[in-house]
Amino acid sequence: MTTxxxxxxxxxxxxxxxxxxVRRQLLHHLADRDVCTCGNLVxxxxxxxPTVSHHLKVLREAGLVVGERCGRYVNYTAVPDRLRDLGAALTALGDRADARGAC
Incomplete structure:
Protein backbone atom coordinates (compact mmCIF):
# COMPACT_ATOMS: atom_id res chain seq x y z
CA MET A 1 0.00 0.00 0.00
CA THR A 2 1.18 3.55 -0.75
CA THR A 3 2.24 5.70 2.19
CA VAL A 22 -14.89 28.84 -7.72
CA ARG A 23 -12.24 27.15 -5.56
CA ARG A 24 -11.44 24.72 -8.34
CA GLN A 25 -11.05 27.63 -10.77
CA LEU A 26 -8.79 29.47 -8.32
CA LEU A 27 -6.64 26.39 -7.83
CA HIS A 28 -6.35 25.85 -11.60
CA HIS A 29 -5.25 29.46 -12.09
CA LEU A 30 -2.73 29.24 -9.27
CA ALA A 31 -1.35 25.91 -10.50
CA ASP A 32 -0.60 27.51 -13.89
CA ARG A 33 1.30 30.52 -12.48
CA ASP A 34 4.17 31.26 -10.15
CA VAL A 35 2.15 33.72 -8.04
CA CYS A 36 -1.08 35.70 -8.24
CA THR A 37 -2.61 38.43 -6.13
CA CYS A 38 -6.26 38.51 -5.18
CA GLY A 39 -6.72 41.40 -7.62
CA ASN A 40 -5.26 39.33 -10.49
CA LEU A 41 -7.64 36.51 -9.69
CA VAL A 42 -10.64 38.86 -9.47
CA PRO A 50 -14.80 39.42 -1.26
CA THR A 51 -15.70 36.13 -2.96
CA VAL A 52 -12.13 35.51 -4.11
CA SER A 53 -10.72 36.45 -0.68
CA HIS A 54 -13.11 34.07 1.08
CA HIS A 55 -12.29 31.15 -1.20
CA LEU A 56 -8.54 31.80 -0.96
CA LYS A 57 -8.88 31.67 2.83
CA VAL A 58 -10.63 28.29 2.64
CA LEU A 59 -7.96 26.95 0.25
CA ARG A 60 -5.22 28.26 2.59
CA GLU A 61 -6.82 26.59 5.60
CA ALA A 62 -6.91 23.30 3.66
CA GLY A 63 -3.19 23.69 2.90
CA LEU A 64 -3.77 23.76 -0.86
CA VAL A 65 -2.44 27.31 -1.36
CA VAL A 66 -0.12 29.62 0.54
CA GLY A 67 -0.01 33.38 0.67
CA GLU A 68 3.08 35.52 1.18
CA ARG A 69 2.78 39.20 1.99
CA CYS A 70 4.71 41.47 -0.35
CA GLY A 71 4.14 45.10 0.62
CA ARG A 72 0.42 45.76 0.61
CA TYR A 73 -0.38 42.70 -1.50
CA VAL A 74 -0.43 38.98 -0.79
CA ASN A 75 1.04 36.70 -3.46
CA TYR A 76 -0.75 33.36 -3.61
CA THR A 77 0.58 30.11 -5.01
CA ALA A 78 -0.57 26.49 -5.11
CA VAL A 79 1.21 23.94 -2.91
CA PRO A 80 2.36 21.22 -5.33
CA ASP A 81 3.42 18.74 -2.62
CA ARG A 82 0.02 18.97 -0.93
CA LEU A 83 -1.73 18.37 -4.25
CA ARG A 84 0.52 15.36 -4.95
CA ASP A 85 -0.14 14.01 -1.45
CA LEU A 86 -3.87 14.36 -2.08
CA GLY A 87 -3.54 12.32 -5.28
CA ALA A 88 -1.43 9.69 -3.50
CA ALA A 89 -3.96 9.39 -0.67
CA LEU A 90 -6.75 8.82 -3.19
CA THR A 91 -4.63 6.22 -5.00
CA ALA A 92 -4.02 4.44 -1.67
CA LEU A 93 -7.76 4.46 -1.00
CA GLY A 94 -8.34 2.92 -4.44
CA ASP A 95 -5.71 0.27 -3.67
CA ARG A 96 -7.54 -0.58 -0.44
CA ALA A 97 -10.80 -0.91 -2.37
CA ASP A 98 -9.10 -3.26 -4.86
CA ALA A 99 -7.76 -5.43 -2.03
CA ARG A 100 -10.96 -5.64 0.00
CA GLY A 101 -12.60 -8.92 0.82
CA ALA A 102 -16.24 -9.79 1.06
CA CYS A 103 -18.32 -8.31 3.89
Missing part, protein backbone atom coordinates in the same frame (compact mmCIF):
# COMPACT_ATOMS: atom_id res chain seq x y z
CA UNK A 4 1.48 9.39 2.09
CA UNK A 5 1.87 12.38 4.37
CA UNK A 6 -1.87 13.07 4.22
CA UNK A 7 -4.48 10.86 5.84
CA UNK A 8 -7.51 9.57 3.99
CA UNK A 9 -9.72 11.76 6.19
CA UNK A 10 -7.62 14.84 5.32
CA UNK A 11 -7.81 13.91 1.65
CA UNK A 12 -11.59 13.65 1.81
CA UNK A 13 -11.75 16.99 3.64
CA UNK A 14 -9.64 18.55 0.88
CA UNK A 15 -12.00 17.11 -1.72
CA UNK A 16 -14.92 18.72 0.11
CA UNK A 17 -13.07 22.06 -0.16
CA UNK A 18 -12.61 21.46 -3.89
CA UNK A 19 -16.31 20.69 -4.38
CA UNK A 20 -16.88 24.41 -4.91
CA UNK A 21 -16.43 25.44 -8.57
CA UNK A 43 -9.84 40.16 -12.95
CA UNK A 44 -9.29 36.69 -14.41
CA UNK A 45 -12.33 34.99 -12.86
CA UNK A 46 -14.77 37.87 -13.08
CA UNK A 47 -16.05 37.41 -9.51
CA UNK A 48 -15.96 39.93 -6.68
CA UNK A 49 -12.98 40.54 -4.44
Missing amino acids: TSISTVDALDALAVLADP DELGVGQ
Whole structure:
Protein backbone atom coordinates (compact mmCIF):
# COMPACT_ATOMS: atom_id res chain seq x y z
CA MET A 1 0.00 0.00 0.00
CA THR A 2 1.18 3.55 -0.75
CA THR A 3 2.24 5.70 2.19
CA THR A 4 1.48 9.39 2.09
CA SER A 5 1.87 12.38 4.37
CA ILE A 6 -1.87 13.07 4.22
CA SER A 7 -4.48 10.86 5.84
CA THR A 8 -7.51 9.57 3.99
CA VAL A 9 -9.72 11.76 6.19
CA ASP A 10 -7.62 14.84 5.32
CA ALA A 11 -7.81 13.91 1.65
CA LEU A 12 -11.59 13.65 1.81
CA ASP A 13 -11.75 16.99 3.64
CA ALA A 14 -9.64 18.55 0.88
CA LEU A 15 -12.00 17.11 -1.72
CA ALA A 16 -14.92 18.72 0.11
CA VAL A 17 -13.07 22.06 -0.16
CA LEU A 18 -12.61 21.46 -3.89
CA ALA A 19 -16.31 20.69 -4.38
CA ASP A 20 -16.88 24.41 -4.91
CA PRO A 21 -16.43 25.44 -8.57
CA VAL A 22 -14.89 28.84 -7.72
CA ARG A 23 -12.24 27.15 -5.56
CA ARG A 24 -11.44 24.72 -8.34
CA GLN A 25 -11.05 27.63 -10.77
CA LEU A 26 -8.79 29.47 -8.32
CA LEU A 27 -6.64 26.39 -7.83
CA HIS A 28 -6.35 25.85 -11.60
CA HIS A 29 -5.25 29.46 -12.09
CA LEU A 30 -2.73 29.24 -9.27
CA ALA A 31 -1.35 25.91 -10.50
CA ASP A 32 -0.60 27.51 -13.89
CA ARG A 33 1.30 30.52 -12.48
CA ASP A 34 4.17 31.26 -10.15
CA VAL A 35 2.15 33.72 -8.04
CA CYS A 36 -1.08 35.70 -8.24
CA THR A 37 -2.61 38.43 -6.13
CA CYS A 38 -6.26 38.51 -5.18
CA GLY A 39 -6.72 41.40 -7.62
CA ASN A 40 -5.26 39.33 -10.49
CA LEU A 41 -7.64 36.51 -9.69
CA VAL A 42 -10.64 38.86 -9.47
CA ASP A 43 -9.84 40.16 -12.95
CA GLU A 44 -9.29 36.69 -14.41
CA LEU A 45 -12.33 34.99 -12.86
CA GLY A 46 -14.77 37.87 -13.08
CA VAL A 47 -16.05 37.41 -9.51
CA GLY A 48 -15.96 39.93 -6.68
CA GLN A 49 -12.98 40.54 -4.44
CA PRO A 50 -14.80 39.42 -1.26
CA THR A 51 -15.70 36.13 -2.96
CA VAL A 52 -12.13 35.51 -4.11
CA SER A 53 -10.72 36.45 -0.68
CA HIS A 54 -13.11 34.07 1.08
CA HIS A 55 -12.29 31.15 -1.20
CA LEU A 56 -8.54 31.80 -0.96
CA LYS A 57 -8.88 31.67 2.83
CA VAL A 58 -10.63 28.29 2.64
CA LEU A 59 -7.96 26.95 0.25
CA ARG A 60 -5.22 28.26 2.59
CA GLU A 61 -6.82 26.59 5.60
CA ALA A 62 -6.91 23.30 3.66
CA GLY A 63 -3.19 23.69 2.90
CA LEU A 64 -3.77 23.76 -0.86
CA VAL A 65 -2.44 27.31 -1.36
CA VAL A 66 -0.12 29.62 0.54
CA GLY A 67 -0.01 33.38 0.67
CA GLU A 68 3.08 35.52 1.18
CA ARG A 69 2.78 39.20 1.99
CA CYS A 70 4.71 41.47 -0.35
CA GLY A 71 4.14 45.10 0.62
CA ARG A 72 0.42 45.76 0.61
CA TYR A 73 -0.38 42.70 -1.50
CA VAL A 74 -0.43 38.98 -0.79
CA ASN A 75 1.04 36.70 -3.46
CA TYR A 76 -0.75 33.36 -3.61
CA THR A 77 0.58 30.11 -5.01
CA ALA A 78 -0.57 26.49 -5.11
CA VAL A 79 1.21 23.94 -2.91
CA PRO A 80 2.36 21.22 -5.33
CA ASP A 81 3.42 18.74 -2.62
CA ARG A 82 0.02 18.97 -0.93
CA LEU A 83 -1.73 18.37 -4.25
CA ARG A 84 0.52 15.36 -4.95
CA ASP A 85 -0.14 14.01 -1.45
CA LEU A 86 -3.87 14.36 -2.08
CA GLY A 87 -3.54 12.32 -5.28
CA ALA A 88 -1.43 9.69 -3.50
CA ALA A 89 -3.96 9.39 -0.67
CA LEU A 90 -6.75 8.82 -3.19
CA THR A 91 -4.63 6.22 -5.00
CA ALA A 92 -4.02 4.44 -1.67
CA LEU A 93 -7.76 4.46 -1.00
CA GLY A 94 -8.34 2.92 -4.44
CA ASP A 95 -5.71 0.27 -3.67
CA ARG A 96 -7.54 -0.58 -0.44
CA ALA A 97 -10.80 -0.91 -2.37
CA ASP A 98 -9.10 -3.26 -4.86
CA ALA A 99 -7.76 -5.43 -2.03
CA ARG A 100 -10.96 -5.64 0.00
CA GLY A 101 -12.60 -8.92 0.82
CA ALA A 102 -16.24 -9.79 1.06
CA CYS A 103 -18.32 -8.31 3.89
